[in-house]
Structures are given as C-alpha cells and as structure tokens.
Amino acid sequence: MNQHRVRQGVESSVRVLARQYSNTQCFTPVAICLRGFFRLTLIPMSKKPIFIYDTTLRDGSQGEGVSFSLNDKLQIALRLAETGIDFIEGGYPLSNEKDEAFFKQIREHDLGGSQICAFGMTRRRSMKAQDDPGMKALVAAKSPGITVVGKTWDFHATEVLGVSLEENLAMIGESVEFLAENAHVIYDAEHFFDGFRANPEYAIKTLRAAAAGGAKVMALCDTNGGSLPEQIAAITTKAMEGLQDYPGVSFGIHCHNDGELAVANSLAAVDVGVTQVQGTINGIGERCGNADLISVIGNLGLKKEGYSVLGGEGLSHLTELSRFVYETANLQWRNGQAFVGQSAFAHKGGMHVHAINKASKTYEHIDPSLVGNERRILVSELSGRSNIIAVADKHSIQDDKEVQSKILAEVVRLENQGFQFENAGGSFDLLIKRVVGSFTPHFSPLKYRVVAGETSADERDVYSEAILKIRIGDQDVFNAAEGHGPVNALDTALREVLLPFYPQLRDMHLVDYKVRVVDNGAGTAAGTRVNIESGDKEETWGTIGVSDNIIEASFQALLDSVEYKLHKDNVTPAT
C-alpha cells in the first residue's frame, strides 16, 4: 500500500475531524489502525463504531432510471467524503471507460478520512489471477480498497458460471490473494444467505477461501433481498462462528430491499456483531434498491444505543446529501422518505398540527434539525382550522372564525378541481388575501396566444412564440416574445411588459417548473397541474395552475408567481 497516500489520508482526517470537533469537549481524537487503513476517528469510549460503506456509484447506478456522468460521480464522491462516509465504492473499472476515468481523477482530490474502493469480480475460470483483465483493471484503479465479489451459492457456481465447486473456491482464494498484495480487500459474498440456506458447509468454505487469501472484511450479501431479520441474524452468527480462527477478519452486511426489510436486516446484522454496513444513498439500486444508508445512519446514530457512525457530526448533512444525490441522478425526491423526505416532518391532520404547536415531540420522533430537515405545516381540506391558523397567522386572522371558514371552503372547492396547495404556498397566500379582501391586482391579463411548431421536417427547426395583452393601471400593453418552448416564451413576454412598471421583478427568477397529469386515464386530453417555484434574493415560493390546457395551467401559475412577488414586496399597483 502506498505509504504516502496513507499519510495523506491521516493528515486530512486530522484536519476534517479537528474542524468537526473543535466545539465539543466529550470526545477525544484517537488515531486508530483499522485493518490496514490508518484512520483517525473520535468516538465516546462506550460506543462501538460502525463503518459505512457507500455503493451509490456502483450498485446504485444499476437502479432503473439512474445514469451518472463522470462529473456526477466525482461530485457525489466528494459530497460523500464531506459527510464522513467511511468507504466509497467508485465503480467497476473493467465495465466502462467512465469508471476507469473516475478512479484516475478522484486521486486528485482530498477526501478527508474516506477511502475509495474499486469493485470487480473474481478471476475468470482456467486463468491465472494476474492474467485476468478484470484483476488488472482493479489493480490499475490504484484505489486504497478493492472489493471483489464471489459466488457463495453452489447452484450459481455450477449452473450460472458453469465451474466446479472446487474451481470456484480457487477463483475466490487466488483472486483475493493477488489483490491483497495491492490494497485492503473486502470480499463481497454474493447470495450469502440464499447460498447458506442451500448448502451451509459450502457457503462457509467460500468465506474461508477469501479469508485465507487475505481479505480483511467479509461482506455478506442478501443479493436477492428476500431475507428476514431473524434469518440475517442467525446466518451471520453462523458465518462468524465458521471463521473464528481468523481473528483479524471482520464482517460487513449488504442488503437489498425486495421485502422492504433492508434497513431492519442491516440493523439485525449489526446487533450480532457486524461492523460495516453497505448500502446506497436514498436506497437507489436495482429492483427495489439497496439498504438506504440515510435510514441506516439515522437509526444507528440517533435511535439505537451503543453505536457511533460518521463521528456524529455528519448526520446534520443527511438531508442535503440525500437531495444532492436525487438531483444529480435526476430522480424525483421521495417525499415520504424516512428522516430526510420533504414530508417526513410535515403535518396535515388538524389534531396533529394543534398538538405540534404545543410540543413537537407529540408527533415527531426526532428533532428534524438533527438530520438537517425541517418541519412543514400543510394546507388541505382535512386539516381543519388548526392548519389554516398555523399557516395564516401573518394575515391576522387567528381569531376570525368566519374568514377561516371561507378560506377552508375555497380550499375544498379548488382541491376538487385538482389544485393542491401543499407545494404552492405563494398561491395559498394570494388565496387568503383574496378572501380577506387585501388582494390588490397589479395587472390584468386581457388575452394571450402561444404558437409553437416546426417549419421543416429536415432541419428540426422548432420555434415557440407568445403574444399577450395586459392591462396595467389604465394602459393596455401588447407584447410578443420567442422562447425555448411555449411557456418560456410566455414568461419572457410577460416580464418584458411588466418590467417598466415593476422594476422589482428584475430580481425574480424561475427555480423549477413541474407538470403533473391530474387524470391519468384520459391521455392527452387529461387535466394538467403545473407547479412553478420562483425565487428572489430572499426566498423561494411555489405557485400552481390547473387546466385541461397545459399552457393555460402554466400561465395561471406564472401570474400568481409575479403577483406574490409584488405583494410580498408591498409594491403599490401602477395607475
């Protein structure tokens, strides 16, 4: 192992940890030598450290709809390192040039105490390890860690690979032995739990082959994701018993979520002595995904007693990390995701909101700020007055039950048309103002038209234009604009018309634009709900429009976003 790199790792660990713990008194930095890695960590004497192994960039990228560019991978690796993730599996260097380039470029970055691992399979049959292209690619990745996966299940060796049980053991042992000369080797025992159930004796032999070859960690994989917590605990215990004569070997767990038990299974393995948990951020991965490390870290760090993860401090970055990975993978957030979801601390039921206003522990299992998340109070027909009051207290209607009833009735009426105000705080604010009578329009749309088309089939000459007429004070203003798509053209035309009257709009920009088909059954004639998020230097706000016509729905949301901005800045309407 490259001594210079090890020293660099220790030095950067010291910097990162010293920064993290400069304000705490109850921890002392301790340099420990962890199975070949020098690593500095700070843990209370009473807590057992559990090491987090992230495979978002390898197993996560197998998820449906997931596709990372090289830059995506580098950015995610850096973010994982910042959060304090112990091991970062970067990819499968043999599989494609992108992964090969990743290992080269990541070496240029300071990853603090985090260690990069390259992933690959055991050598092919009837070939020396040093001649195998996969083995060579793993060594060429020059990562401090190498994770090599081998077959546990006798059926997989004989039926899928087509090798004898003896040859499979040789493939495992020789591959690990060759790689262990170059790096810290983690052995991923594929299908360990299914394999153990089918042939326990052979399953243990495969681990022993890896241990004899010099692997430092046995990561037991529930590859098909169908095991139950009690099975994980019992079989992991048997595996540990089978390797008692290798005291330097520790154990890891790698779960998939096909039974919605990946997190519970990971925790069950930790309870019987596993010290490394493998998984992905947000649980992305093939089929039902991997164990979600967000939940694993949340439960180990905040709920279960006796364990420490990420040195404690990294937990408050979990929400930010989760959303960064969703955005980079271009996946939709899962609102109901444990710990970090947008709805994880959102309260809708009136009774709950009433109680939360008295004491947060009434309906929150943890303080949302511990994981970097925040509380939200939602507006809906079910919510009753408590929610209306919680959201609307800035309108001074806390005590006006008649106005509250009118607002509630208007919310119900619009919800029946397909509106949802949960992500449209700007439109809800304007709704209250309209009911209360404090809404003063800054302009009135008179008519608009958008035109979009393609003038020539050969050239893909696509164009979009918008034309509109707006009354501002006593003037009727007419304007037209081109844009990237019809909604952008409409937005541009509207801004150009309003700017001379309301220069404040220069600060405002669009943050996000989302389209949802409200009635999936009706094809292109279905209703559409458009949500627009806008922002200025101070805040962001959501607005909504609903119509059969996507252009009309977008226009409604655009109008609300501008009116919200002008109202919040207390701009006097032009006359």
Place this chain on the structure above:
Amino acid sequence: MNQHRVRQGVESSVRVLARQYSNTQCFTPVAICLRGFFRLTLIPMSKKPIFIYDTTLRDGSQGEGVSFSLNDKLQIALRLAETGIDFIEGGYPLSNEKDEAFFKQIREHDLGGSQICAFGMTRRRSMKAQDDPGMKALVAAKSPGITVVGKTWDFHATEVLGVSLEENLAMIGESVEFLAENAHVIYDAEHFFDGFRANPEYAIKTLRAAAAGGAKVMALCDTNGGSLPEQIAAITTKAMEGLQDYPGVSFGIHCHNDGELAVANSLAAVDVGVTQVQGTINGIGERCGNADLISVIGNLGLKKEGYSVLGGEGLSHLTELSRFVYETANLQWRNGQAFVGQSAFAHKGGMHVHAINKASKTYEHIDPSLVGNERRILVSELSGRSNIIAVADKHSIQDDKEVQSKILAEVVRLENQGFQFENAGGSFDLLIKRVVGSFTPHFSPLKYRVVAGETSADERDVYSEAILKIRIGDQDVFNAAEGHGPVNALDTALREVLLPFYPQLRDMHLVDYKVRVVDNGAGTAAGTRVNIESGDKEETWGTIGVSDNIIEASFQALLDSVEYKLHKDNVTPAT
C-alpha cells in the same frame, strides 16, 4: 350487534370463500366466531391466521398529496374487500360529510367476509359518552366495527388534551363501554410505545380501562414511527402480560415508517403474538406513511413461516390492488416498491440478465406472479449485450455483434440527450428497426404549428388549435384540429390525416401521457421528456420524445406511437 347484518356477512363469506377455494383440496372451509364477528375462513391447521386491518381510507388520506372523493373511497373499499382484507377502516364520520356518506352508501354493497370499521376519538372531557357528538357519529355510522383512539402517554393527556390522568382513563373506559353496546370495538392505543417508555404503569392502565369497557382488540400504535423492532417486541410482550386476566382480548399493531422500519416492526409484533396488523396500501399516510400492507402481506404470506393471511388466494391481486390505489389517489407509482413495484423484478445489470435467462431464482426472491407482478428486462448503457439480446431477440439479431454494438452506441447517444428507453419499449423497437434497416416510414411530418390562448380574461375562453402537413406516399395532406390543450389538438389533427390511409389506427388510443422536466435548474427553459403510453385491443406500448419544447417532445412521442402500431400490425406503407 345487528344479527341480520352478521348473517349476511357469514353468507357472503361462504360465497366468496367457496369460489376462492373450489379448486383446492388441502383446505377446508371453517366457520369461526372471531371476537363477536362471525367469519368464515380457510386455513391450514398448522398456520396461525393474521388479520389485516386497512386504514388507507382514514390514516392513508392524511398523507401529503392524498385526497379521496366519496366515489374513490367506495371503489377502494370494494377492491380491498375483493382482495380479502379482513377489516376496512372507512373514515372518521364526525370529521366531514364525505365520510358520513361513505358509511351510509357502503352498506348497500356485498363486501364478502370483510368488515367495515368507523374511526373516532374517545369522548370529550366532562361529558357523558352518550352526549358526545363524536360518539353519536360513530354509532350513526352503523358499521360492524368501531375503532376508537385514546391517549396512552401521560404527557399527551395532561399537556395536549389538558385533562387529568384519571379523567383520561374515564374517557377511555366510558367511551369503549358505550360503543361496545353497538359494535365490535377495537381500541387504538395512541403513542403506546412512547407512552410506555415514559410511564409504563400508566400505559398499561389505559389498556386495562379499554379492556374493562369491553374492547376486543388492543391495537398498539407507534404513532411517531420512531421505534425499533426490539423495542416493539419487548413492549408488546409487556402489554400482553399486563392484560393476562383478560383472555378474550387480542392484540393488534399499528406502525408508522419514520425510521423505515414499519414493516419490520409489524413483523416483530406478530412474532410475539399480535394477531392483527394495521396499515395502508402502498404505505400512504402522514409524514413517512404507515406500514405498507403490501409488504406486510407479502412477508407474512410468502416469506415467514407459520402464518396465513387473506386465506392465501388474495396475494396474486396485490400488484393490481397497489396500482388501483395509486391511480385512485392520483399518486405516482413507486417503481422500487417491494413486491409490486414496476422495477421490483426489473433487471438492468448485464450479468444479472444473463443469469436470469438461465434461472429466475438467481436474482429474484420470489416468483413475481405470486403477487401478480411480472419480470422486465431493461435497456441502458450499463446493460451490455445481454440486455439488448433479451429485448431484441424478436429482431433476429442474437448473433450479430456488429448490429448489437451499433444499437448500444445509439442508446448511449440518446441517453446523453435525456432519452430513457426503460418505459419506452415502442420507441426502442423502432430504434432497433432503424439500425437494422427494417424501418419503413408510413408517413413523414413536413411541418406543424400549435396555437393556444385565451381570448378574453373575463370568460376564461381558452382554446387550442393544431395545424399540420404530412406526406403520405406521394400526397401532401394538410389538416387542422381543435383540442383540449395543444397536444390533444395535435393528436387529433394527426389521426384525422392518417385514418383514411391507415384505418387500423381506429383501434389505437392513448392510455397515459407524462411530462418530466429533465433539467430542474433551468425553470421554464428546461428540457422536457414526454412519455406516452398507447394501446389497442391487444397490448400497450410506451414511446418517448425529448426537447426544450414540450410540444415538440410530445409530437415526437406521438409520431413514434403511431409508427409502432403500424409496424407491429405489418401495415404496408401507402404509396
């Protein structure tokens, strides 16, 4: 309890079960008397029945973005009954007229062996149960079951409700006693696990008050969703010990998913003797949702030994039930959902696809058909040749490596532009045909234009028009159409032009239309990905379009959907 209704229930149970089991030999129908309900069920002698209690219509409707109409609620209740769910909580009759109407109308339907429950809270303080409006509404619902929730946690009673600990016990006992005269009472012990941790003695007293009042089931609620499986098991055991002198009382479990452990927690409670599991379909519900009954049923029915659920037969309807609830609630499917997700048996990694082709158990924990789901092979840059071959074998290119490489290169090129072929099998099929050279266009678009606008601000007079010119054989055809929104207008104009040439298109219809913004950062100028699902009498197929302009992206997907139809029907291009 109304004897006529009980008899009706038994009779319809017999009908449903006789139908379900007419082909099985190893089960015998047995009429059992379950805590006041007559219920007919068929279970192997060795298996313990676990009763499934669904609260999708009550607790599920508290989820963010969830809003059910009266008709939605009735349709879901009927579907739950068809699947064999034991208890269906219909709503909170006091809270709104919709729920009140639900209980009236559901009585007109045959629910087989399923029992409807109404939900409410214990009586208000300083009031007789029979005078309380909530109690009256529960009785007026005339459902065979009533579920009443009370406070377990001393802090909640004194600080949130503002009542003494003694008054809280009286509220529980008197409410249950009053309701038990009218129905089978299930007592929901809110915050049971947090309450027990805070004050175990008082928590047990609240259960004993409910048992003394005549409640038949103690449903222990992990209301804040933050408990761990070992805590659930230990505290549930304590609760059972505390009620040993009430042998007629059984136990239920009601978990929330704030730690991503709701399913594991429910199973842990079953392992210590709980016989009723409460939850929602797809786990919808406030914050991170409730225990997902799909996963609870899947694990109890297919993975854990010694239990029976839904009499066995209902499991193959789980996928259909899950999707029906998503569609009715107008929520997006969760692709990675355990057991029933679209990706739950989808294979992307080339190595996995290779193995799956040899034996399905290699990467599938169960046969997907057991839960009504199916296997899918995905196309992506990571997939390698195995996936291309699996999808493309009908194109006879299994052995042509050069063509396979060309296809892979084209997929990668388009994925970089924002295309994803995973849900666009129709467009992928055309892509292969284009590479192979077997694509023969049936028409060529020459130009198009859509116009959408509003002619008058007062009247909301929204219109959409499309104009297009298409070359079919040697004719150039020009057409225009109006529509609900610009895409619908374009679709209509295209069909009108093509129908005289290709009458087969009469069978084709649009099933779904979805819009995804590819780059969230750029507001309305962002790229859009449009997925269209089309169908005829035989099958459905997905197509895709990507562009800055939503109209252009939609047009691409429309064109592909028509070409796919004409190719699959082997229609000769017009000349």
